[in-house]
Amino acid sequence: MNSIHSCTPSPQSGIPAVILVGTHVDKIPEKYRQKVINTYFMKIRHLLKDKPTIVHLMCDIAIDNTLHDPKLKELKRNIFNLASQQPHWGEEKPARWLPLEQAIMTLKASGTKVVRVSLLDEINRSASVRIQDKDEMDLFLRYQHEIGSILYFNAEGLRDSIVLDPQFIIDALKSLITAEMFIRAIPVITSKWFEFKEDGKLAHQLIDAIWTKEKNPDFHDNKNHLLLLMEKLNLIARPKSYSEDRKEVKEEDYFLAPCMLRQATPTEIISPESDPDIGNTSVLCFVCTAKFLPTPVFHRLLGACLTYWPIAKQGSQNLIYCGCCVFDIDDVHQMTLHFRDYVIFTRVTGVGVINMHQSSEVCGKVKTFIFENLSRIIGNLGQSLQFELHIQCPRADPKSLEGLIAVSKLQRSEKVRCHSHAKSHILESKELLKFWFEDKEPSDAGSSSGAMATPPRSDTDRFMCIAYLLVDVGSRVLRQLLSHHTVTSTCTLDQYLAKHRNTINSLRRVFNQSQMDIMFPPNGDDTNLDDYDITLLSALFNNIVPTLSQQEKDMIKCLREERNKLYGHAKSCQINSSDFQTYCNDISSTLTTLSQQCGDTVFEAKILQEIHCTQVSAIPADPT
Incomplete structure (x- = not known):
């Protein structure tokens, strides 16, 4: 079973389209073939009937994996119809871009994975019709990046080279994740492999060993560029930590790969016990309105946070788990970020801060950081996901999706009723909002405190x-x-x-x-x-x-x-x-x-x- 999907929304439906493709139909006895096919595809739809992802399914088709299967023509026709609905289809572009575009296609066909931009400059200068200047060359490369033809970022350390095949970076990460077969032959890095497999800790020694052993030499030859790209895309992150005297923050000499985290989150991390010396804010929730959030979105958000804040520790143990991490925001504040289904939860904790209302500036910075990075990550993925802000009822189980109350509802009413428990109860809106949306007098609205102005109520x-x-x-x-x-x-x-x-x-x-x-x-x-x-x-x-x-x-x-x-x-x-x-x-x-x-x-x-x-x-x- 495979799926062919577009990464950008169709203008007609407004959502990315998916074609389900069942293979090896020739293995099914002809007498039962059509019945099995119908049952199979209906079973998939039944599994998705209550999930928002079902709207992405445009059609399904079963093929027998031979070149003579007439169903292949139908599959090609469906792919063409969906492709022709994509935003970039049929759009005009400068004719002088074509020679360089063809040169890139030739380099791809030859198996070249990474090229220097200086080589493309040479090819462009030798063309009879050429791109005019450096700014237009940057525009050309960004356009090729946006349509998924190459990977190019005009950023420090990345702007001098481009990846001709975006699949190359996925294959590079995949080679690390699936490298268990190599480990038995290299005993010296076995411990590094288990650290990676169990804690997501990716050491340079392990990368060198795997990419040197790989049959594809392009991985090791382009190691630095690949790692910078993986960091840029938040696939991996170089975590930060405090020095022993906690006077400075330093970068670790290894990477963390959020997708490799397997350890379950201890209950006390998400549901902290009451402590008179520790203050907690309400739980702010970023709720995906489509009720579907791809896990890589959270992994990349976690990667962005890892490059910004140190991971909190309990003794020598890093507080990072599958779908959850605790960060040190400053000397007294920590932030817990966790993910479930289509909701991202965050809470700020103050050690020795009894009145967390005084920490609204810290909360505002956390909220803004998450919002900005979610927007960036979703944009880079070509997704059209939207989020609404909610706050979770303090009586709700923090590991569940119950008790989510929209911020817009809280801002409209002084009191709201929570119906998520056996017995409904009343909540004071101001008490839930005060940490994340502090009300200020009009004269303070534009102050440097980072507090939000009075929310719209009419x-x-x-x-x-x-x-x-x-x-x-x-x-x-x-x-x-x-x-x-x-x-x-x-x-x-x-x-x-x-x-x-x-x-x-x-x-x-x-x-x-x-x-x-x-x-x-x-x-x-x-x-x-x-x-x-x-x-x-x-x-x-x-x-x-x-x-x-x-x-x-x-x-x-x-x-x-x-x-x-x-x-x-x-x-x-x-x-x-x-x-x-x-x-x-x-x-x-x-x-x-x-x-x-x-x-x-x-x-x-x-x-x-x-x-x-x-x-x-x-x-x-x-x-x-």
């Missing part, structure tokens, strides 16, 4: 939050995106517009006079990007920015349509709570993805923070 507040997301944040993202696609070290925005002046002049039905005056000020001043609104930006992207992908164009179109719908068709300046959540999810997903295409990680982090503040709180008092 339909009018919600309308203003959506308007802020669409107009303020949306326009800022599109301006940054335009600058990224047009401005280089040798070309200003004014020069770019002047170069396309004839094209713009020919599109008088697209650009009105006021827009022309913004682009080409009559007084001869430089154009001011801050004057560009969504309508003008959208028109520019559609007509004079050929490097923009079709997916980006579609997202910009959606932003403009949502803006028009909000202002042109709204019956009042009010949005109810359910519509607010829908708007927030859709617009936030679009803005998050577009901000990731702007080529500026600092800008991306600021946008993520603003989106997060708007979703769970009010409009930031000082968005800059």
